[in-house]
Structures are given as C-alpha cells and as structure tokens.
Amino acid sequence: MAEEENVKVAVRVRPFNKRENGRNAKLIVKMQKNSTMITNPSDANETKTFTFDHSYWSFDGCKENKDGYFEPDPSHKHGKQFADQNKVFNDLGRGILDNAWAGFNTSLFAYGQTGSGKSWSVFGYGVNKGIVPILAEELFKEIDAKKDSGATFEVKFSMLEIYNENVRDLLDPNGAKKKGGLKVRQHPKRGFYADGLKEVFVSSYDDINARLEEGTVNRTVASTNMNATSSRAHTISGIRFVQRAKNDAGKEMEKKALLNLVDLAGSERAESVYGKYLGYGNYSERVESTGAQGDRLKEGASINQSLSSLGNVISALAKLSEGHSARVPYRDSVLTKLLQNALGGNSKTIMIAAISPADINYDESVSTLRYADRAKQIKTKAIVNEDPTEKLIRELKEENDRLKHAMKSGDISTEALQDMAGKEVLSKSEIDALKKEWLAEMKANMKANEKEAEDHKKTTEEKVSEQKSQDSEKESALQKVLEEKKSKPHFFNLNFDPQLSGRLVHIIQKSETEIGNQKGKESDICMVGPGVHETHAILRQDKKHHRVWIKQAEKDCRVLVNGDAITDEVELFHNDRLVFGSTQLWVFQNPKEKDSDKKKYPPITYEYAQEEIAAKAGVKVDSAGGGDVALLQEDLIDVMPAVEEANSISEELDKRVKFEIILISPQMLGKMQGTKAEVCVKMKNLENGTEFIWPKEKFLNRLYLMKEMYNNYEEEDDWDLPEEKDPFQEDVNTDVNIGTVQVFLQPIAYMVEMKEQLEITDIKGNKIGVMNLEVAPCNKKGKEYTETDDMFVDSPEELVGKEVHFWFKIVNCRGLPNKYTDVHCKYRVYLDEQDITTDKISLTSNPDFNHKKMFSFTPATRQLIDYLNTGSIMVQIVGKQFIRKSAVAQRKQLTTKEMLKGDRGAFSKTANLMNGFQMNGRVVDPQKQSIVVELLLMKKTQARLQQRCDNMKKMLEKAEDLGRHGVSTRVIKSFFNAHTDEQIRAAVKQLEEEEDDEGYRSASPLSQNQQSSVCNLL
C-alpha cells in the first residue's frame, strides 16, 4: 500500500528581531493565501512570487496573552492572517500525528538561515510550543484515550546532532567524549542508521519533554565548551511509535512509524558567509592580502558539507521527479545518509522554510524560497509499515543467519564494494579497508537485529520500568537542581543561540567555591574555554546573609563583571553578568536578594551582555548616529568578542599571532558610495612581523577553524595542523595591499591630458607616498594630442558615438615603506574583468614602473562617457612582505603570551579606533584627488572661455572699425572657435570680405525668430 505524494512545503516569516527594528529594517515579504511575494530592496519593480502548500504570516497581527503566548489579535489588520504556533501545528503537526497512527514514516525539516525561526517552529520557546512538543503532547493524549482498546503502544525517543560530519548522541552524556561520534551504517532493510544511538522509552509527555530538555542541555554543554557551534549543527529528533494489536484473524500485528524531526543548521550559503570576501567585486584584492586559492582550502573545511549535500540531493530528486535521470548523492554526507528514507523513500515529508522579513536578508530569503521551490517537486512513496509480529521475529532471525553465513565466508561482491566506496576503480589496500568496514557493518547489523529481537520478547511494561530505573538517579539530580535554584545563589549560561541560553545552571553550594577548567585538578565549577585557567576565580559566600563575592585566582585570569574587568574582590548582585576567559558568559542569580528587594530586573539576553561589554569598551549602539553608524557598531559588537577569543586561543596554543580590529573607510575599499566603514581584522604574525587584513567574514570563518583546533587540543587529540591548513597561518608569499591611489578620469571626458603627482594612502587612510602618473587622450594610432590639436570638448556628451583613445601611464612611486618585495601596481579600467599589472620591483622606496597602456573605445557609449566623467581607476600597489631573518630569530625565544603581554587590549583599542575613525581617522581626504582633477578642468575651461571672450572683443572692434550693422553667423562661429593666431587671422579676413548686412535684409520679420542666423550689434 504505497502512497506517492509530493513533499509538502510551508513558508513562515517571523517578526523583525531587535536588531532589525533598531536599524529600521524594511519589510520585503508579503503573503496572500498560499503565495509568498518577496521584493528586491534595490529594485522595487522586482517581486518574486512563490507558491507553496502553506504561507504562514507570523510577522505581525498578534498580541501576547498573559501567559506569554502569541495569539492572533483580531483588532489588528493582519490579525486574521497571523499564524500562531497552534495554527502551524494544526496544519502540519496534526497530519504527522495521523500518519504515525496510520503507520507511515514522516519527516519534518526546518530550513532557513541562522535566526530565521527554524527552532521556533520545530521546538518553540516556552509557552509558544513548537511542533515537536505539541505533537508529543497530543500523541500521549491519544494513546491514553485508547488505553483500553486492547492494543499496546510504545514510544521511543532519540536525539542526535550532526556537526562537521560527526554524529553525536544527545541523550548520551558521554556522547561528546566519543571521538568521531557515532558511526553511520547501512542496514539492508532499514537503510542508514547511527550505530549505537540511544533510543529511550517514553511513556508520557513529561518524559519526552524531559528528554528534549536533556538533549538541549547536552547541546548547550557542547556549545559552551566549544565542542560544536550550534548554528552549524543539525539536530534530528526521532520518535518511533509502535502499535501492537490483534487483527480480525486473531494474529498480532505490529504497526510502526518513525518520525524524524529535523532542525537544520543555518543555511547561509558557503559563498555568502565567505562570499563577501570572495566575490565583492574587487574587495578581496583591494583590502585583502590573501591568495584565494590557498585559502579556499582552509575555508573549505568549515563549509557545511551536510547542508550542501542536502541541496544536491534535493536538486537530483527534483530532476528525477520531472522525469530526468539523475544520480542522487545520498552517500556524500552523514545528514543525507540518515535522511535517505525521509527524502526519497518510505516517508511522508514536510519542509518548513523559515525566512526573515527584512530587506538586508533578501538574498538569503530568496535562496531559501528557491530551495523550498525545488523541494516541493520531490515525490516520496510512503508505505504502511505493518506486519505480523511473528513474521517480523522470524525475519530477524533469518536475516541474522544470513549475515552470519556471509561473515563466515567473507563473501562480498566487487559490485557491493564499489557501491560502498562510491567509485569503480579500487586499489588493493582500499579493498582491504572496505572489507574490514563491511565486516564491522555486518556485526553492527547483527547486533541491531538481536536487539530488536530481544525487544520483542519483553512486554512494554517491562521496558518502561527498566527505563525508569535507569533514569531515576539522573532525574533526582535534576530535580535537586531545580529545587535549589529557587533559593540558592547560582549562575545560568548565556548562548548566542537563544534556544541554548539558561540551560546550564551552577548552584553555589560552598562557602568557598573554585571555578576553573578541568585540567590539573577538579574545580567545584568547571568551565572549559580559551583563557580559562586551571584555577580561574574564587567565589566566597556568606550563607547567612545570602551574599556572594568573586575574585580572580591569579592576576591574569580574565573575569568581567557587568563588562568591567575585575582586579579585586567584588560583591555580586542578582542579575550581574559574568565573563570567564573569553567565551564563558553567565548570569548571576541570587533568589533571596531578588525576593527581598522587590526591584524590577530586566531579562538578560546574550545580546544585552555583549552590548554591555562593548559599551564599556566605548562602542555604544544607539540609533542617534544614523543607520550606518548603528550597523558599524553592531558589526563591532559581533567581532570584538570573536577577536578576544581568537587571541586567547592563539595565546594558549602558542600560535604567535595577534588579531586586532581595524576599521576601513568605504573609500579605501574603492566604493564610491556609502559611508559605512567596514570592520576588518588585522592578523599580525608576532614572530616575523607580517600583517594581513581579513574582512570580517573571513575572520569569523577562520575562527570556527581555530575553535575546532582548540577543541582538539582540549581533548588532547592530535590538534596541530600543517601550515597550509592552519587557520592561524597565512602564506607569507601572498600579496598584500600596500596602498591605493584613486585616479579620476574626468580629464578624458573633456579630452584634456593630466600629469599629476597623487597621494598614495594605506588602508587606514594615511598617506604613505606619492605616485606620478599621466592620463593622456590620443588618436587611434596612439599619438597623444597636444594643446594645438585642441580636442577639448565643452561637454562630455559630445564624445558619445565618437572614438575615444587614451594612454594610462604609471611612471613611478616615491616614498613607499621599504619592506616589500615584488612591488607592483594593478588596476582595472571600465568593464575589465582582469587586473592589468605593472612590472615587479623589489625593496626600494622609489620604484620606477614606467608602465603605459593605451585604451580604445570605438565608438564611445553613453555609459562609457558617464564612467569617464564620474568614475575613477583604483590603482593598488601590492607586494609581498619582506621578512628580516634576524628579527625572527630574536622573537623565536619568546612565547605568544610574552609577545602579547601588555598588548592585549583588543577592547580598549576598539574605543580609540572608533573615535579616531570618526574624528580624524582619515588623514588623506579622499575627495582630494577628484578636486585636483576638477581644478585642472576648471583651469582649462577658464582659459577656453577667456580666449572666446577675447575673440569676441576682437570681432566687435573690427566690426565697428568697418562700420558694420551686423555680422553673419558664419563669421561669429569662426571667431568663437578660433584658438590659434592663424585661425584668428582667417576669421578677421572673413569678416573683412563679407558684405555688410549680409542676410540681414533678406530675413523677413516673421522668420526672424525661427531663423536667427544674424546677430544684431547693439
């Protein structure tokens, strides 16, 4: 009984978040019935429409009821349209439940960029329960109602996380410690599964809820200790539902359904996380220093393989459903293996595409909608999983006999091996390894079968009570914490992912409590992370008066209280924010104090704490500075803690690298418009003195890799990486930007030549030297026009449709810093797609380039003329950093910690940086170059006008001398355009030779207006 149907797709748009509200984001999404419309913020005429099974409007039209639940607000114009959690459940969750009862497997995916609302829909927050908790609640309600039907019901729950192709069991507290995670194996019948995944019996909604909580706490521990970074991990919750009942013939039947509920990692496309850096026009080359080739290797590691494979699988399946042939690459990633059934097999499948309503997320939202559009083409074929119990048991036994036999004979066909490897040609050693793998898989499959057979022997009651006894210890420990939380001082955690905030609690039990990492000795409260010492801080408690104080264990232990670094013992108050090292972020709670003072305490979020730290460092987010300043400040708040963390890791791993935030003005990035400075990070190699500037995105990406390295180091794994993969390293041979010169091309638009000495500015806007260059119009053979050729035009318009040729010459640079080799200039003109480069010159402050290149445009289009008139060429001076061996040898003796000493103020520096940037950060006025050009043109125009004036005067004098009444247009024109002595003499001659009043008399009064060919001399 197979039912083929399309994947059901729903889109949901969330409300603006605080940031979007703060920066006055524009709403670009509209919904009508089941259509979703999205408008390009930079082109109001471009609206894309997508149609899905459901389009859920959760942007506005709701109100918060007294419990905190967001319900539709009938008084709002969108009240009717507003989709609350219950509506989404009724549409989607209810169907999943019905499927489960009918014996169909069902899968639910939530897809969308970070922060788009995936977890909100799947799990929900607090009373705003998402699909999973409501589904669980309803399932048990229905089971309870059928208790006396004679059937038995079993529900098992599992939860796993995929991060970096590792599968972690979230219900196994030691799961995080298992190296490499769980193995994904293939079962001939069940398909792929995570070997050894814990599936626990749950017999009530509370049970399942406790398990969800447990899984989330385990995710939080991992995330807090940096084992994983939640927004890059996929979470799969599994509910296995089994019903057993006698059929009409009296035979016991077993109906099974597996529900996979998948909260995918943030879908930011690899190119877009990294793309600003790779594809921002010339951005990378301009600011950047890195050869993209080597770097892609490094970044490649962090790109979410599972997510890109999922995209490929969906595309392939969509093609198949259109009747094309395609190979579906399930085997390419752990996620797609585990979801093979959900996507292309025995399952009913639903996808929720979560999108942001805001203009700044346009690209990501469109990409999510396109993804969803493709997914809706996919067809799956679900079957009712129902069999007689006795048949199932028999089959398990037969299957195991078969496996035993196969293992004994070691027989596996070449095709099967090729299939396992995903390729045809296999070497002997590969074959041996695959055979080993195959044997392990056989063993695991046998074990899984045996377990299932065992399972059949036990009654449901037995299983439940077994589970209960296993859990009782854990449960009572949890109960104790919850109880103590109400009265004792404690900390709770803050996490970037709001789902994970407040999940970890440390109760302060003793009079003196030690906080430290687990290396060396066991601390009372263990925190792991960069910058946390073995013994990091000491808490003192006066239990009688419910007061708590904190101090550092040693001088260099970083402890921030409400954003301030402490140096002495300080008292803690309810709701104080604490940072240990660089990543451990906690909120202190003192219930007794809170109860006694009746003050109103604001809720503390991760953003609140980060903004506070930044504010103490001088970066305040306020909208007073205007949108761009607010955006810049937000970027800074993101990057500041990241830089702090990277420096901590560098110090601990002795990576000899220091990071620092720098701000770069838009002009320096070669952007003609915009006033927002870019937050970049300078990476300085402390040993050899080389420096590289990384755009924010690149730095954050690298940080993921640094964290991974740190994590391996923490776990005492093989952590160090070869230079080409080390996120702390940059190839010293990569070109770095020394400075830039902006050359305005306006002179060409007027056919005037320009010979100038222009200032070279470095990335911060400081003048670091000068460049002598020339731009000269010429004829098509390359002969430069001289003054006497007088090609000057009054308006660039005149050049449209004509030929334009010019030389661009870089003569030399003077006064450059003398520490670069292979110094050369590169630039692009108009629509060039490739850089034009000069020769390379080494180790001189005054390189002579003597570079010249001719550019020809035949004919010149209006667009080109506009470009010449208003555009510019950015000439970049680039080179490699020269490393002085003697300095390196000296510093080799020092550790990163010693080299960083007294120079760790990434935070305090940031404040200076802001001030510096706003007030006097720009030493060279970027407008200066264009003023130079304008002046040149003005002089030229001025001279031209002067000459015309002189000519006119001369003409008047001559006409009066001759006693003329009027002068013909022809003669006036000759005077007007004459600019050499010879031409003036010719004009005078013309005037003398023409008859007085020529044409004047022939002009009738009527036609005078239309045909003003004669000028009256008044």
Ligand SMILES: Nc1ncnc2c1ncn2[C@@H]1O[C@H](COP(=O)(O)OP(=O)(O)OP(=O)(O)O)[C@@H](O)[C@H]1O
């Ligand atoms: N429909 C909604 N109504 C109100 N708030 C919402 C809604 N959807 C999302 N939010 C809020 O937006 C924030 C981000 O949502 P959520 O955590 O679900 O994002 P996510 O897609 O799971 O992100 P990540 O990829 O980082 O896990 C949360 O603070 C959440 O409370």
Ligand SMILES: [Mg+2]
């Ligand atoms: Mg989430």
